Amino acid sequence: MLGVVEALVAVAGGMAVATAVLIWAAVEARSWARSWVALYLLAMMGEMWAAALVYLAHTSVGGLVAGLSLSGGLMVASLVPLFVGVAKPRDSGASPTAVGGSPVELGLGYAVLIAAVVLTSELLMSWSFQLAVGGLSRSAGALGLFVNGVDSPWFIFTMSGEMFLTALLLRNRLPKSLLAMLLVQSGIMLFSPPALGGSTWSALSVYVSSALMIGLFVYVFEYLYRYRQFSNAFGSYLVELVSVYGLMMAGLFVWMYFGNGTAFALSIVLEMVVVYLAIARxxxxxxxLATPWQLRPNWTFALLSGVFVAEVCMGAVLSVQLDPADYLGAFPFLPLAGAPGTVVLNALSNGFWFFATAAGSSWFLIMMGLEMGALVVFKFRESKNLENRIRLGLMLGSYAAFAVFYPSIYFALVFPNSPNASQVAFLGWPMGLGSYPLAAGVFGTVLLTYVITGVLVALFGRRVICSVFCTAPVMYLGTTLDSMKSFNRTSPIARKYLSSRFSAAYSVTLGLVMVTLAGTSLLSYLDSIGRLNVYIAGTDPSVFFFVASFSIAWYVLFVAIPYAGNFNCVTMGWCYTGIIAGAFQKIGTFKLKVRDKQVCWDCKTLDCAKGCPIGLVDMPGHFRQTGEFRSTKCCGVGDCVEDCPYDNLYISDIRHTVRRLLGRPETRPRRAPTGGLVAAGKPGAVLGLTPFAPSEDTVLLPMVRAGPSRAQR
Ligand code: SF4
Ligand code: SF4
Structure with missing residues (x-):
């Protein structure tokens, strides 16, 4: 004989199937009457659960009578909207007739009704089942009841099944991309830690749902890369979904850290609303097709924000799950009590350290590495240039080694009691400057690091740091994020930083950063010798500046790419590591060179300038005049080399200098052009440019042509 729980599981499964079939029937209905009848049947299930709930709350004859009366009354009452709906379909916002036997097109009002009816029905079922097995606290209050109802296996698993089945049933009506996303979404919902609680389920579900969500984000990003235009509905769906996932991961963190499941429950309900509003229509x-997303900074910003909030909170969730003791110790949570000013300051400090701790955590970096690294792998597959492929490979290897393995795994194993690197006041050049006095042996090591890094930059350019060692390029240079370089030329703010020259905005940013670096280093030093006692947010000033720069500002500006442009740590000059690297590049041999100046004179595409993720739009002018281009901003990403349609461009460093000194050719000859040179005579005339002077003219280049070109990617 089936036990109570097994019987309830079977009923919940039947409920999921019935709901999915009725939604399918409503969406596929060839007449208004059928779609409204399907909705009426959905409502009947909710009314049945209302009756069950009343009876289970009062298991007596009186309770049974009250439940049946309520159910009967509701069924009769819901006949009214049924008749009104059939008689006046326009009231639902739907089109009035079904054409040629095709399904009627349901409107927003109808979709809202479906969402409301199904969610209410599931909630009533969840409460009923929890009452049946004795798991519902009647004294929890309205909010508590809502949270208990949603954060339960009866609600979450049933919803997950419904989403999966409905998506499958409607597979021929939904875009393939949406169908794929819905199937993954149902998996993410299935593996919801609060559904069952318990350490084993929590661990399993945190890992599986995080992996699925990372996969989903990679899919969304790659979709954006391949399809620059889609319907407004799909664009809205993407933004709503990632926003809900931001709330979901924040809610999961709050549930795991504070034991409060309200935000998580809210996110589950909101996700289902988003899903129903989409699949019902x-x-x-x-x-x-709507305007390409590359011309919609607000939409892109909304999408990046949602994804990023989800990622940061996912990093925090994974940290709490994997190493709660360490994470709880690393997060200096100040009490939100006392005078209003104290509460505000403590809240700001908590927010700062939560963000910094999560963004600097091993698991956040691993998760970002998987997600952004996947996009870099896609870019690697597209790249034809061997040097670029090698650099991309080194970049991924450096990320794995220096952002993940050494700081998070190796040092933790070898030096289990060593302090967190971001809490040590003296930092090597690749991660900034500090001033804390060091023991002679340690100082020697740090000095050696400086010397090696400086020599490498002088020989091979700042790409050693800015497009290989640093974690930033992994985030910036995958397919989709790289294609956001178009914002460097369209955003009013980013345009102030275009080209190789030091604009006023760039000079001011650079000056402020270097003065702050010097100031915080001096404060740190004076603190260390006992002359001062200045600490910011409870930490050493130079450490604070480092954390504020690389664990806060970097990510804020990453999300703000649609306004600040891609690679903005370089273009805006706010990263002191990059500035110092640029200074070393200036005394080195690194430059861009062209094989034949005349080819650049004749060139009308200027694809090198369009492909540059740093926005060095003045390079063609320099090529035409001198055959080469030097800029302290250039990070040697190599997109310009890849994008030049005439194979005219190469990166020159110490290897080429040595070849030249030995009397050998610096590089191989130019290959035959891929698209044929444009006619000489009026170079640049088509684009209305003045091609002979290094200028910012190329910002006027058209951003969108028929289909994405390599430079737009
Ligand atoms: S400028 Fe700074 S953050 Fe940006 S890539 Fe270079 S070192 Fe990294
Ligand atoms: S795209 Fe190639 S040919 Fe055209 S200006 Fe740039 S380097 Fe010269």
């Missing part, structure tokens, strides 16, 4: 995804 598949026709909206066939709307005309």
């Amino acid at each position: 598949p026709a909206i995804f066939r709307d005309p």
Whole structure:
């Protein structure tokens, strides 16, 4: 004989199937009457659960009578909207007729009704089942009841099943991309830690749902790379979904850290609303294509923000799950009590350290490495240039070694009691400057690091740091993020930093950063010798500046790429490590060179300038005049080399200098052009440019052509 729980599981499964079939029936209905009848049947299930709930709350004859009366009354009452809906379909916002036997197009009002009816029904079922097995606290209050109802296996697993089945049933009506996302979404919902609680389920579900969400984000990003235009409905769906996932991961962190599941429950309900509003109206995804996302900074910002909040909170969730003792110790949570000013300051400090701790955690870096690294792998597969491929490989290897393995695994194993690197006041050059006095042996090591890094930069350019060793390029240079370099030329703010020259905005930013670096280093030094006692947010000033720069500002500006442009740590000059690297590059041999100046004179594409992720749009002018281009901002990413359609460009460093000194050719001859040279005579005329002077003219280049070119990617 089936036990109570097994019987309830079977009923919940039947509920999931019935709901999915009825939603499918409503969406596929060929007449208004059928779609409204399907909705009425959905409502009947909710009314049945209302009756069950009343009876289970009062298991007596009186309770049974009250439940049946309520159910009967609701069924009769819901006949009214049924008749009104059939009689006046326009009231739901739907189109009035079904054409040619195709399904009727349901409107927003109808979709809202479906979402409301199904969610209410599931909630009533969840409460009923929890009452049946004795797991519902009646004294929890309205909010507590809501949270208990949603954060339960009866609600979450049933919803997950419904989403999966409905998506499958409607597979021919939904865009393939949406179908794939819905199937993954149902998996993410299935593996919700609060559904069952308990250490084993929590651990399993945190890992699986995080992995699925990372996979989903990679899919979304790659989709954006391949399809620059889609319907407004799909764009809205993406933004709503990632926003809900931001809330979901924040809610999960709050649930794991504070034991409060309210935000998580809210995110589950919101996700289902987003899903129902989409799948009940598949026709909206066939709307005309909207403006390309590269020309919509606000939309792109909203998407990046949602993804990033989800990622930061996922990093915190994984840290709490994997090493709660260490994480709890690393996060200096100040009490939110006392005078209002103290509460505000403590809240700011908590927010700062939460963000910094999460963004600097091993698991956040691993997760970002997997997600952004996947996009870099896609870029690697597209790259034809061997040197670029090698650099991309080194970049991924450096990320794995220096951002993940050594700081998070190796040092933790070899030096289990060593302090967190971001809490040590003297930092090597690749991670900034500090001033704390060091023991002679340690100082020697740090000095050696400086010398080696400086020599490498002088020989091979700042790409040693800015497009290989640093974690930033892994985030910036994957397919989709790299294609956001278009914002460098369209955003009013980013345009102030275009080209190789030091604009006023660049000079001011650079000056402020270097003065702050010097100031915080001096404060740190005076603290260390006992002359001062200045600490910021409870930490050493130079450490604070480092954390504020690389664990806060860097990520804020990463999300702000649609306004600040891609690679903005370089273009805006706010990273002191990059500035120092640029200074070493200036005394080195690194430069860009062209094989034939005349080819650049004749060139009308200027793809090198369009491909540059740093926005060095003045390079073609320099090529035409001198055959080479030097800039302290250039990070040797090599997109310009890759994008030049005439194979005219190469990166020159110490290897080429040595060859030249030995009397050998610096590089191989230019290959035959891929697209044929444009006619000489009026170079640049088509684009309305003045091609002979190094200038910012190339910002006027058209951003969108028919289909994405290599330079747009
Ligand atoms: S400028 Fe700074 S953050 Fe940006 S890539 Fe270079 S070292 Fe990294
Ligand atoms: S795209 Fe190539 S040919 Fe054209 S200006 Fe740039 S380097 Fe010269």
